[in-house]
Amino acid sequence: MNPQLCLKMIITVWSTSFVVSVILCTLTVNLPRCGNNRLEHFLCELPAMVKLACIDTTTVEMSVFALGIIIVITPLILILISYGYIAKAVLRMKSKAGQRKAMNTCGSHLTVVSIFYGTIIYMYLRPGNSASKDQGKFLTLFYTIITPSLNPLIYTLRNKDMKDALKKLMRLDHESKKLKKNWNS
Template structure:
């Protein structure tokens, strides 16, 4: 049960959400910065390619990080003091040096978390420039309404994910990890 939960629910879907948020920001960028070319740029074929890329990268990163984590030896009590079978919780119950696994997962985290975040920030940088150049207050308001919900979800999701996964192993309390897991696993999808 924990392997399925870790592999598919947490890692693969979490990775896919990071990448999908980047794809959504590109969609917003195209809609606001190139509205007359939107239908030409965002063809169904391009959308399909982006979805295949998102799921392919998500599955690959999930398989790598889960394989590394699940191959760690565990000694004694293998019970997780956590709501979900999270990767940091699995690493903590290992009875060996986990530095290599933590560094590998951290590197994958940079690819899966920070690269899409950088693309989102670049997209919203261009969107901000386009909105500031608009002369119509109604147009500015429409553009901000288009992006507002996405920016809220991006802020909540990336804030909790970066805090959970891109920090040194022992710096957060167990209860804090549980709360943050519930926060990005339940609150963010319900807002999206």
């Protein structure tokens, strides 16, 4: 990839994200709120804010859905297409060890992509009143905190040195529990 293409991609992603954010925030902030409402959420998430409106929010929900398809599904499709090309190239490799190593790497990546996109799709591409408040809180927590926290863990567990250190730590823990049990007996 050359620097010009990289710059064009960055500008496209940032400008598209900015425009979509301005559109969705404007639609959401301009919804009338009746009475003294309390937002029962961790963040001012768009679905939670839309639920506070005291008018029919079908137009806003349809706009969120349409923009969500563009913003969420398009990158996911591009990622899956690129993984299709990667899988095709890996299957043409002659070395079984090389194939296994490449598939392990892709497996880690696809795990992270699946967790992230799965929660985002469920959060933003579903009907407005189909989930409970607690479910929305959980999904928000999941894709903003848990998924990014799992990301380094998923990738480091692929590292042989990390695996060996973890096994050693587990053995030490097991041995110390046995020693403690024998000591108390």
